[in-house]
Amino acid sequence: MENGPLKTGETKSIKIVLNKDAFSYYDEKKKTWVADSGKYLIDIGNSSKDIRVSKAVML
Structure with missing residues (x-):
């Protein structure tokens, strides 16, 4: 797995464990x-005004 910036049009999945x-x-x-x-x-985004992904979780 390579780290670093994505190329134009490239996507990558990540997993964040909380x-x-x-x-x-x-x-x-x-x-x-x-x-x-x-x-x-x-919420995940470039800023609080530019949210790209939202996910609800139950605790």
Whole structure:
């Protein structure tokens, strides 16, 4: 597998693995890290105004 920029018209698939820690935040009251259950939307793009891919995931 070659790394680097894609050539014009070339596509490549990638896999990004997000575990529970990726959705966690520190709860001051509980004094621990928590990850709320529910639906999360993962957006990928050049910027927040140029989203190219969106995927909903359930935790």
